[in-house]
Amino acid sequence: MNDKDPELEALKERLEKAGARSAAASNSRSRSKPDPDLLPALTELAYFYHASGRYQEAEELYRQALNIVEQSESGAVSQQALEIMHATGFLLRLRERFSDAEPFYRGALEISQMLYGPDDPQTARRRNYLAGLYFAWGKFDLAEIEVEASLAAYRKIAGEESEVVGIASMALTLITSRQGKSDASRAHLKRATSLMPGTPHQCKFSTTGDLAAGLLVLSREKFKQGKQEEAEMLFRYSLLSETESLWPAHPLVAENVQLLADLYRSQYLPAEAEFLYLKALDIRRRVLGPDHLDVAVSAHSLGSLLHESGRYGEAMGYLKEAVSIREKAGFPPLLANALRSLAATHRALKEVDEAQVLEDRAEKIFNDYNPLA
Template structure:
C-alpha cells in the first residue's frame, strides 16, 4: 500500500490500525501504541474528525490504554468514540454496543460497578437485537456481565451468564480459540469464589494450557491464568503448588506490562498473602 498509494492514503491508516490490533492481541503493547496513534492522526488528517474510522481509532487506542492500566487516559477516548459513533451512526448500530461494552469494561476495571452494569446490559440488549443470539459479540457481552456479577459477589446471577457464554463460544468459535480459554477461566474463578475447588481446578488448567498453546508463553493472558491457578491452590492451602505460579505470573507481568500496572500490584499482594 505504501509503495502504490503513498503514505497519505486512508488505506495506510487501516493497515497501521490492523497491525496494531495484532500486536495488541499478542500483548505487545509498546509496539501497538505508536501504530494506533499514527492511524488516528492519519485518519483525522485525511477524513476529518467527523468520520466513523476516527471513532474506531479512538476506541482502539482507548482499549490499549485500558489493557495497560492507563484508565485516566482511556476514559476520554472511549467517551469521544461513543459520542462520535452516536452522532454519525445513530443508536441502532453494533458499534454503539461495542462502545458501551468497552466503557463498561473500563468502569468495571476501576471498581465502578454501578456505572458499569447498565452499560453492560444495554450492550447485551443492543447486540442481541442487531446481530441475533448466535453471534460471538453476544457471548462477549454475557461473559462481561457475568464477570461483573462475580466481582459483586452475585454468584447466582453470574453463573448462568458465564455458562451461556462458554457454550456459545464453543459452538461458534470451536474449542481452539482464546475466547474459550477466557470463558473457562472466568467460570473457574466463579466456582473458586464459591469454594467449589474441585470444579474450578480442571477449568483453570485447561484455560492455562489453551492460552499457552494459542498465544504463546509471552502473553499477559498466560500471567492471568498462572495467577488464577495459584489463587486456587492458595485457597486450598496448597502453598507449595501456589508459590512458583505466583512468581512466574509476577515475573511475566513485569516483563510484559512494566512495573506501573495494576496487575503488578495484584501479583505482589497475592505473593505477600501466600507468605
C-alpha cells in the same frame, strides 16, 4: 529494541516515502490537510513500537494517525477512526492511564453507535470494552451501567434465554458484588448459572471469543466457592479478546494465552490447555522467530502436557524443539529441565538408551550449577 532492526528500518523507510509523496501532492494541489496515504505506514510503525515496549512513541504515532483520519474525506465517523481510537485507548489502559484512556474508549463507542446503531453486537462489544476499563479503574458503578446496556442489547439481539445474556449476567455478578449489592449479585448469578454451560468442560474452544466465555464459566465456579479474587482475575482475563481484536499477533496476547494455558492445565482441563498452548506457540513463532526463548517455553509446556496425556509421539517433537532452542541460548538449568522432559518421553516409548544419554546431560548441568557445590 535496536533502531537498526531491519523491520523497523523498513517501516521507517515506508513512512518517509509516504511523507515525501504526501508533501509533493500537497504542493501540487495546494492542500494543507495531511495525506491519508500516510496512514498504513503510521499505524504499522505505531504497532511495532507498541509491541517493542516503546509506548510513548507508539502513542504519538496513533494520535497522528487519528488526526489524519479525522481530517480525511471519510471523517471522524468511520471504521478506521474507530479502530485507531480504540487502539490508542487500549495502549493507554495497558499503562494504567485510565483517565487518559476513557475518552478514546467512549469515542470508539460513540462511533460504533453512529455506524451500526445502539443495539448492534459490535456496539455491545464496545460497551463491554469500556466496562472493562472502568472495572480495572475501580469505577464499578460506571462498569455496571455499560454492562447493563450491553445486556439489554443482547436480550433484543439473541433473546432472554441466550448464552450471551448469561455471560453478561456473570460480569454483572462480579461488578455488583464489588459494590456490596448482595441481592443484585445473587440475582445475576442465578441467571448466569441457568444460561451458561454447566462446567468449563462443556465450553467450546475454537476462537478467542469461546475462550472468553469459558473463562467466565470458570469465574462463576470460583465465585460460587467464595473465591472472589480468583473470580475477578478470570473476569479480567476474559477481556483478552479485546487485545486480540486489535493486535492478533501482539506478544501480549501470546504471554496471556500462555498464562491461561497454565491456569487451565492446573484446573485439569487438558483439551483447553492444549488449545491455548498451541495458540501461544503459533504467535510466538510468527512474531518472535523460531529460535526465541519464549518459543521454547510454549513448546516445552505443550510437549509436557501431551506427555501427561500419553501422546508421546506428538510430545516428542515439541520437546525436541524446546531442547534445540535452549541449547543455543538461555539459562542452562532450563535446558536441563527440557532434557529431562525429553528423556521421560523416550523412556515412555521404551527408548532407554536415548533417555539415559539425555538424563546424564541434564545431571551434569545441574551439578555444574549447584550453588552449594
